[in-house]
Amino acid sequence: xxxxxxxxxxxxxxxxxxxxxxxxxxxxxEIRGLIGPNGAGKSTLFxxxxxxxxxxxxxxxxxxxxxxxxxxxxxxxxGIVRTFQETTLFQELTVxxxxxxxxHMTAKTDVFxxxxxxxxxxxxxxxxxVMEVLDFMGLADRxxxxxxxxxxxxQRALALSVALVSGxxxxxxxxxxxxxxxxxxxxxxDLTRKVRETGVTIVLVEHDMKAVMGLCSYLTVLNFGQxxxxxxxxxxxxxxxxxxxxxxxxx
Amino acid sequence: MSDQxxxxxxxxxxxxxxxxxxxxxxxxxxxxxxxxxxxxxxxxLVVCSYRLVTLTGEWSLIHAVMLGVGAYAATLSHNHLxxxxxxxxxxxxxxxxxxxxxxxxxxxxxxxxxxLIGSFAAGEAIRLxxxxxxxxxxxxxxxxxxxxxxxxxxDFLDPIPYYYFCLAVVTLCLxxxxxxxxxxxxxxxHAIHWKAALAExxxxxxxxxxxxxxxxxxxxAAIAGGLKIHYLGSVTPNQFTIGxxxxxxxxxxxxxxxxxxxxxxxxxxxxxxxESIREFEIVRPAIYGGMLILSILFxxxxxxxxxSKFRSWFGAGSTPSEPPLTDR
Amino acid sequence: MDLVLxxxxxxxxxxxxxxxxxxxxxxxxxxxxVVNFAHGELVMVGAFTIWVxxxxxxxxxxxxxxxxxxxxxVIGLLMERVLFRPTxxxxxxxxxxxxxxxxxxxxxxxxxxxxxxxxxxxxxxHGTLVLFEMIRIPYQRVFSLVVSAAALGGLWFFLTRSKFGxxxxxxxxxxxxxxxxxxxxxxxxxxxxxxGAALAGLAGGLVAPLGNIxxxxxxxxxxxxxxxxxxxxxxxxxxxxxxxxLYAMFHTFVTVYFGATxxxxxxxxxxxVVLIVKPTGIMGVKVSE
Ligand SMILES: Nc1ncnc2c1ncn2[C@@H]1O[C@H](COP(=O)(O)OP(=O)(O)O)[C@@H](O)[C@H]1O
Ligand SMILES: [Mg+2]
Numbered sequence: 001x002x003x004x005x006x007x008x009x010x011x012x013x014x015x016x017x018x019x020x021x022x023x024x025x026x027x028x029x030e031i032r033g034l035i036g037p038n039g040a041g042k043s044t045l046f047x048x049x050x051x052x053x054x055x056x057x058x059x060x061x062x063x064x065x066x067x068x069x070x071x072x073x074x075x076x077x078x079g080i081v082r083t084f085q086e087t088t089l090f091q092e093l094t095v096x097x098x099x100x101x102x103x104h105m106t107a108k109t110d111v112f113x114x115x116x117x118x119x120x121x122x123x124x125x126x127x128x129x130v131m132e133v134l135d136f137m138g139l140a141d142r143x144x145x146x147x148x149x150x151x152x153x154x155q156r157a158l159a160l161s162v163a164l165v166s167g168x169x170x171x172x173x174x175x176x177x178x179x180x181x182x183x184x185x186x187x188x189x190d191l192t193r194k195v196r197e198t199g200v201t202i203v204l205v206e207h208d209m210k211a212v213m214g215l216c217s218y219l220t221v222l223n224f225g226q227x228x229x230x231x232x233x234x235x236x237x238x239x240x241x242x243x244x245x246x247x248x249x250x251x
Numbered sequence: 252m253s254d255q256x257x258x259x260x261x262x263x264x265x266x267x268x269x270x271x272x273x274x275x276x277x278x279x280x281x282x283x284x285x286x287x288x289x290x291x292x293x294x295x296l297v298v299c300s301y302r303l304v305t306l307t308g309e310w311s312l313i314h315a316v317m318l319g320v321g322a323y324a325a326t327l328s329h330n331h332l333x334x335x336x337x338x339x340x341x342x343x344x345x346x347x348x349x350x351x352x353x354x355x356x357x358x359x360x361x362x363x364x365x366x367l368i369g370s371f372a373a374g375e376a377i378r379l380x381x382x383x384x385x386x387x388x389x390x391x392x393x394x395x396x397x398x399x400x401x402x403x404x405x406d407f408l409d410p411i412p413y414y415y416f417c418l419a420v421v422t423l424c425l426x427x428x429x430x431x432x433x434x435x436x437x438x439x440x441h442a443i444h445w446k447a448a449l450a451e452x453x454x455x456x457x458x459x460x461x462x463x464x465x466x467x468x469x470x471x472a473a474i475a476g477g478l479k480i481h482y483l484g485s486v487t488p489n490q491f492t493i494g495x496x497x498x499x500x501x502x503x504x505x506x507x508x509x510x511x512x513x514x515x516x517x518x519x520x521x522x523x524x525x526e527s528i529r530e531f532e533i534v535r536p537a538i539y540g541g542m543l544i545l546s547i548l549f550x551x552x553x554x555x556x557x558x559s560k561f562r563s564w565f566g567a568g569s570t571p572s573e574p575p576l577t578d579r
Numbered sequence: 580m581d582l583v584l585x586x587x588x589x590x591x592x593x594x595x596x597x598x599x600x601x602x603x604x605x606x607x608x609x610x611x612x613v614v615n616f617a618h619g620e621l622v623m624v625g626a627f628t629i630w631v632x633x634x635x636x637x638x639x640x641x642x643x644x645x646x647x648x649x650x651x652x653v654i655g656l657l658m659e660r661v662l663f664r665p666t667x668x669x670x671x672x673x674x675x676x677x678x679x680x681x682x683x684x685x686x687x688x689x690x691x692x693x694x695x696x697x698x699x700x701x702x703x704x705h706g707t708l709v710l711f712e713m714i715r716i717p718y719q720r721v722f723s724l725v726v727s728a729a730a731l732g733g734l735w736f737f738l739t740r741s742k743f744g745x746x747x748x749x750x751x752x753x754x755x756x757x758x759x760x761x762x763x764x765x766x767x768x769x770x771x772x773x774x775g776a777a778l779a780g781l782a783g784g785l786v787a788p789l790g791n792i793x794x795x796x797x798x799x800x801x802x803x804x805x806x807x808x809x810x811x812x813x814x815x816x817x818x819x820x821x822x823x824x825l826y827a828m829f830h831t832f833v834t835v836y837f838g839a840t841x842x843x844x845x846x847x848x849x850x851x852v853v854l855i856v857k858p859t860g861i862m863g864v865k866v867s868e
Pocket of ligand 2: 042043044085
């Protein structure tokens with residue numbers, strides 16, 4: 001059984017077919033690349049998997065269990081966490097508190113425990129976990145800064161930390177490298193690999209080909225809402241349909 | 252949050268001074284001002300409970316009516332079941348929480364503008380039910396007969412004992428509200444305010460937390476309503492109009508809603524101010540209106556932000572810098 | 580049967596009023612994203628102006644209406660310039676400011692009119708129109724029906740035929756797109772508030788001889804305007820008119836058979852139901868976030 005199985009997924013926005021009969025499977029602990037020109041439907045696919053949109057048709061199974069129609073928080077509880085295309089953080093909270101929100105699922109509390117302080121042990125564990133992840137991501141010495149005060153590279157690392165600290169099984173990363181310089185990209189690639197090594201499966205949407213080719217062992221190419229090609233980076237690079245799609249869509 | 256539980260000598264001194272003031276103040280006041288002090292104490296609870304509702308970023312216009320729900324619940328349970336204030340208050344709170352829980356289903360499907368208008372409509376409808384259903388709620392002239400008890404020879408209708416009683420209840424409630432805000436629940440509410448989608452992506456059930464804030468806020472509002480009505484002795488639908496709601500908004504906004512103590516500053520300062528312009532009875536609302544406008548235009552973070560503004564003007568401490576978007 | 584027909588006619592007249600102020604609220608919200616809580620007070624100022632200018636100073640009813648329209652429009656323009664424009668980034672701030680204005684206008688009205696009982700303006704038109712020997716409409720109401728219909732017609736003409744009207748609708752539908760097309764949002768805001776305030780002033784002028792005038796009469800106006808706006812669809816002018824007429828009929832009928840308070844409770848409930856079932860209203864477009 002594959003970790004994630006998407007079959008015949010269709011998403012229609014009014015007259016627009018954003019996803020047209022998309023099927024793909026993701027295996028445990030791989031870094032899957034999902035590429036395609038702008039508007040191909042990559043983000044839409046993520047939103048459908050993570051429950052932010054409801055598919056028009058089709059099935060999505062995670063660990064063999066259907067997740068279509070579930071709310072985002074329920075899907076997160078099952079172990080799928082997405083990151084957002086634009087840098088999305090709690091800008092007005094500190095770095096530490098941002099990541100602390102990420103521990104929600106393991107450190108939830110009820111009103112009475114909160115008032116009486118009965119959840120101290122749980123919260124202490126959550127803080128510890130946050131510090132571990134911030135250390136891991138190289139953000140520990142910035143933990144008291146506001147998220148909005150961070151440079152772009154660190155903001156992206158923080159967004160990844162928020163997702164990571166929630167302990168996902170599958171992480172959907174939407175263009176985490178966009179707008180980064182070479183150095184930041186290298187750093188982010190290292191971080192992504194390290195995340196994979198902790199046992200997390202990753203689906204990566206990215207335009208930065210260096211990052212995609214360097215990280216992913218298997219790619220899926222989307223174009224106009226359809227799967228155009230699948231294969232190893234080399235196979236995809238030499239696929240005629242892909243070349244054509246990218247050339248005709250080139251800016 | 253990360254700075255929870257920090258405690259030092261300055262805070263201790265401040266707390267002690269505050270305690271001495273609030274305990275001794277009724278003895279220096281005239282009878283009329285003692286009344287006022289009681290209402291001020293109750294209104295502190297009103298604004299703080301309202302702030303909890305606004306933490307998720309939604310502004311409701313039903314809070315005043317929730318006071319009314321508590322007030323009617325207290326009056327009815329006192330008049331018909333013969334319950335004393337020790338029981339009517341919790342009952343009032345629970346009734347408020349229950350009504351809020353039921354209202355969650357329609358109201359929390361909306362956000363922002365729609366929530367604002369929806370909560371206004373729901374509140375107005377509840378208020379009109381009190382007006383219309385005369386046999387239970389007494390119509391426009393309301394209900395009377397509720398009062399505070401006499402215990403061990405202490406008459407709680409006297410302003411000073413009742414003030415201490417209010418002070419105790421309100422302090423307990425504020426403590427609870429403060430604990431909630433500074434717990435993980437508070438953090439989650441803030442997170443929902445700033446980026447609901449991100450919070451949901453890591454497993455936060457935003458609807459549930461918004462409901463929680465609304466229900467807890469209404470619980471304490473209803474308790475405040477009960478406290479008020481046991482002192483006033485009668486309840487009418489006109490005590491909980493949009494007019495009163497506007498006062499709550501003014502207190503919270505003028506005080507500043509970003510900090511726990513902002514609304515408290517707002518209600519205390521404005522109540523004192525209000526008393527000092529008593530002789531201009533007719534124009535009082537206009538003065539309020541003008542102040543509301545001025546504070547929105549010139550002091551959007553409220554009175555609470557004045558000290559830090561001062562500090563930055565005179566160069567002491569660090570000026571809050573514009574956050575850079577990137578380093579490059 | 581008589582009662583039903585009579586109620587339909589009364590509802591229609593009432594619907595004309597409702598349209599006048601609900602449309603203003605829709606325009607101002609559509610263009611500026613401000614919920615103008617003081618809109619009911621604008622109607623109140625209009626009515627008070629009639630009381631002062633017509634009933635106290637004895638100037639003709641029609642010129643008094645003109646004065647009311649001008650005065651209320653000026654107040655609206657001041658609100659736009661001093662309050663709504665500086666707070667445009669924060670819609671809540673605009674709403675709070677309008678609450679401030681609400682208080683100020685009420686106090687001014689109290690100062691002008693004294694603290695006594697509600698004022699009355701004797702109707703300038705006497706007599707009753709009798710239709711088919713069973714429907715009776717006082718000429719005063721005939722007048723207000725004709726004038727509000729004419730005003731709405733004029734507005735429709737303005738919105739569909741003039742360049743400003745077109746730009747205004749464009750901004751109300753989508754501010755960003757309109758800005759991209761080079762429409763000057765400040766100018767359009769001025770037009771929107773002028774039209775909205777003028778209609779409120781006119782509504783006040785028309786309602787003055789028909790009921791009680793007091794500084795707090797704006798409350799019922801704003802409650803009605805909210806209901807009509809939500810039911811009609813927040814961004815929709817035609818929706819507002821349709822909802823105004825339907826709601827007026829509804830309110831009139833429920834009032835006849837069950838009483839006014841029940842009618843308002845039913846209206847508020849209807850509004851919450853619409854908010855839940857179809858938040859865009861019966862004819863609404865989606866408000867961009
Ligand atoms: N909420 C939406 N409503 C309507 N159309 C949408 C919505 N979200 C995305 N689309 C459309 O769906 C298509 C796919 O978009 P998207 O998934 O963002 O592409 P990608 O991430 O591959 O660049 C685009 O044409 C986009 O305009
Ligand atoms: Mg995308």
